[in-house]
Amino acid sequence: MWNEKFGGEDYFYGTQPCQWLVMNRHRFGRGQALAIGDGEGRNGVYLASQGYHTTSLDQSEVGLEKAKRLAAANGVRLTTWHADLADTNLIDDQYDLIAAIYAHLPQPLRATTHAQCASALKPGGLFILEAFHPLQLNYRSGGPKTEDLLYRADAICEELKGLTIVDALEGRTELSEGSGHRGMGYVTRIVARRD
Template identity: 40%
Template sequence: MTTDPSHWNDRFTGPTYYYGTEPNAFVSAMAGHVPAGPVLCLAEGEGRNAVFLAGHGHAVTAVDASSVGLAKARALAEARGVALATAVVDLAAYAIAPGHWAGIVATFAHVPPAVRQRMHAQVVAGLRPGGVYLLEAYTPAQLAFGTGGPKDPTLCMTLTALREELRGLDFIIGRECERDVIEGRGHTGRGAVVQVVARRPEVTQRKD
């Protein structure tokens, strides 16, 4: 999977939504863990998760390398009657606002390991106390399924690596599993995924 914006602009060009317009199933099921407040959606593509979360009352910012994808995200938001902020960014250089976000969401955001490690360090710092990170991604076992995702195993994720990269967050859910991933044309069947719901601890007052 490439991080080249032209690749994603080409993929997202056209009237149909490559990964569909409904939210990722894991995000939909776990959205109740995200407290009220602003939400950041990373590598959000055509906006399916961002629009869903905006519809649940969050002030959502969607970022992606593809200007075409984000234009379709704004169109989807308008069609659903919700507000959505977008920004075209390179995740390798993007600065997540520290201590700001009630929720951060990343589904199938497969970037090179160095970029992912930098991004996750900023995710940990970017959540406000009590804020929650929702992540779903393919594991290296996905390559055997061939139903979507990267062809390079180094772009996939494991729970062991994520626990290290997200040190400082409390894992509510952390698991590797198989499930049917049916999302538009892009994801088309059984997949091997890692799923994470992780919360930044609340600030506690010292009692001397």
């Protein structure tokens, strides 16, 4: 499904990063970053442009090829990791920042992935997530059409065991991300830190 969606010349979610990631740049440091479910790489490329040694992980090889092209066009280095999160073991204490932007994983994979992300952060590391909330089913700006793939903030916070929740927000926002996310939407936004 994702290879098909990313098959066109254009970038389905655009080439600009998620605004929530940009709004958190004052919290950025340096080091290793991982963007899970990074698709065509807009967020991984942004993190690389901010000085992180960044890896974009995705199950779509078509998306990752476009991520490499986007990185080259922006003059940044990006490592790609073609993998299904269901078969992936993240190494503990590895990353200074992990971004999970609209990854929309089903349970129980979502919970195991978030637990792995929490352990994979170094002390001081940041976890930044944006995803659609179940109330997005009332909007037409994109996202999964079934509630099991939509994220409530309290549930995500529960899954990030051991991390300090810095922001846990739910609400309406106007999206302008390629043709994939366009118009008013209802999102969940999390920032968590490993102390």
